[in-house]
Amino acid sequence: MQEALFSQALGLVKPWEVTQVLLDVQANKIDLHIAWDSDAADCPACGAPSQALHDHRQRSWRHLDFFQYEAHVHCQLPRVQCNACKATSQLQVPWARSGSRFTLMFEALALTLAREMPVAACARILRSSSNAVWRQIDAHVGLARRQESYANVKIIGIDETSSAKGHDYITLIHDLEQSRLIYATPGKDGATIERFCKDIQTHQGRPEQIEVVCMDMSKAFIQGAAKHLPKAAIAFDRFHVIQMANKAVDLVRREEARGEDWLKKTRWAWLKDKSKWTDKERGKMAWMAKSRMKTARAWRIKEALRDIYALKASPEETAKALRGWLHWADRSRLYPIKDLAKSIKTHWLGIVKSFERSLLHNGYVEAVNSLIQAAKAKARGYGTTEHFIAMSFLIAGKLKHLPVCPLKKARARP
Numbered sequence: 503m504q505e506a507l508f509s510q511a512l513g514l515v516k517p518w519e520v521t522q523v524l525l526d527v528q529a530n531k532i533d534l535h536i537a538w539d540s541d542a543a544d545c546p547a548c549g550a551p552s553q554a555l556h557d558h559r560q561r562s563w564r565h566l567d568f569f570q571y572e573a574h575v576h577c578q579l580p581r582v583q584c585n586a587c588k589a590t591s592q593l594q595v596p597w598a599r600s601g602s603r604f605t606l607m608f609e610a611l612a613l614t615l616a617r618e619m620p621v622a623a624c625a626r627i628l629r630s631s632s633n634a635v636w637r638q639i640d641a642h643v644g645l646a647r648r649q650e651s652y653a654n655v656k657i658i659g660i661d662e663t664s665s666a667k668g669h670d671y672i673t674l675i676h677d678l679e680q681s682r683l684i685y686a687t688p689g690k691d692g693a694t695i696e697r698f699c700k701d702i703q704t705h706q707g708r709p710e711q712i713e714v715v716c717m718d719m720s721k722a723f724i725q726g727a728a729k730h731l732p733k734a735a736i737a738f739d740r741f742h743v744i745q746m747a748n749k750a751v752d753l754v755r756r757e758e759a760r761g762e763d764w765l766k767k768t769r770w771a772w773l774k775d776k777s778k779w780t781d782k783e784r785g786k787m788a789w790m791a792k793s794r795m796k797t798a799r800a801w802r803i804k805e806a807l808r809d810i811y812a813l814k815a816s817p818e819e820t821a822k823a824l825r826g827w828l829h830w831a832d833r834s835r836l837y838p839i840k841d842l843a844k845s846i847k848t849h850w851l852g853i854v855k856s857f858e859r860s861l862l863h864n865g866y867v868e869a870v871n872s873l874i875q876a877a878k879a880k881a882r883g884y885g886t887t888e889h890f891i892a893m894s895f896l897i898a899g900k901l902k903h904l905p906v907c908p909l910k911k912a913r914a915r916p
C-alpha cells in the first residue's frame with residue numbers, strides 16, 4: 503500500500519516501482535527502494551525492443567525531503583545486453599540526470615533557491631554542499647542553453663564586466679529585444695565577437711541576421727563588429743554615453759578636490775542621477791550643484807545630457823538637442839568635458855543610431871547590469887569564470903529548458 507503511494511508520488515510508470523520504504527527516525531532518514539520489475543528492457547543505446555538484462559548496479563540518489571526526513575532513492579539499476587547493437591548499457595532512470603547523485607526534483611529545487619540566494623546559503627538549507635549545487639547549476643544551464651534558439655535575434659548589446667574574482671574580463675552579449683543574455687565569454691577583445699558568431703550558428707542563428715549592435719566606444723568591439731557582423735549598424739547606447747559623462751565629471755572633481763577633503767567625500771552624489779539622491783545627499787548637494795565650482799558646472803552639463811536622453815523625442819529632435827549640447831560642452835573650458843564632446847562627435851553616426859525608437863526605450867542594458875552584478879555576488883568566493891557565467895545565464899538568460907520548481911501551490915479538489 504505505502505509502496506504504491508510512493509510510486510505514485512515519485513511519478514513512476516511500470517515496470518518501475520517502489521518495492522520498499524524504510525523510515526529510520528533515529529538517523530532522520532527515509533530510504534526508498536525502486537526496482538525495474540521486468541527481466542527485459544529496450545536497449546538504451548539503439549532502441550531495440552525487449553532485450554535481456556545483463557546485470558545490475560547499485561545506485562543511490564538524494565531526493566526532496568519527506569517531512570523532516572532526508573530522503574534517498576536506491577535502485578539496483580539493470581544493464582541491458584543488446585542483441586542488435588551488441589552494446590551493454592545502463593538503463594536511463596526517469597527521476598535523475600545521467601551521472602548525477604541527486605534526483606531531478608532535488609536539482610530543480612536547488613536551481614530555484616540558487617536564483618534567490620547565495621549558493622552557500624542554498625547548500626546549507628538543502629543540507630548539501632556548495633560544490634554539489636554548483637555542479638547542478640553548471641550542468642542544467644549547459645543543457646538548457648544548448649537547446650536555446652537564437653534564430654530571431656536582430657538587435658544585440660555587447661557589454662563587458664570584470665569576473666567574480668575581479669581581475670579578468672568577461673564579454674556579455676544580450677538579445678535586446680527579448681531582454682536576455684545569449685552569450686558570455688572570457689576576454690574583452692574583438693575575438694570575443696568572432697566566438698559569438700560561431701556560437702550563434704549552433705543555435706539556429708547567423709551573424710548576418712544581426713541588424714544593430716549596441717556597445718560602448720571601445721576600439722576592440724568596434725573593429726570586431728565591423729569584421730564579424732557585416733550587416734550590423736553600430737549604436738552607442740545611452741547607458742555607455744552617460745557612463746562616459748560620469749567619468750568626465752569625476753575627472754573634473756578629482757582635479758578640483760586636491761587638498762579639499764570635503765569635496766572628496768561627495769564623489770558618489772555627483773555620479774548619481776539626481777532623482778536618486780538620498781535626503782542627506784539632497785541637502786548637501788542643493789547649494790553645491792548650483793555653485794560656480796568646476797565640478798558643479800561639469801555635473802550640470804552631464805545632467806543636461808541625461809535630460810536629452812530622458813526626453814525620448816524623435817531621433818531628429820534628439821540629434822538637434824545633442825548638437826546644441828555639444829556646443830555648450832565645447833565652450834565649457836573643462837578638459838574632460840571637451841574630450842567627451844570630441845568622442846561623441848567622432849562616434850556621431852553610432853550615437854544617432856541609438857536614438858531610433860526601438861533602441862531609445864531600451865532600459866534593458868541598465869536592468870541587466872544589476873542582474874549580472876547579483877550573479878557576480880552569488881558566484882564570489884567560488885572564483886571560476888565558468889561559475890559566474892553559468893550563474894549569469896541562470897539569472898539573466900531566460901532559459902526555456904531549465905527544470906521548473908517542483909514545489910507548487912495545492913489546488914482545491916474538483
Ligand SMILES: [Zn+2]
Pocket residue numbers: 545546547548549550584585586587588589
Ligand atoms: Zn542496442
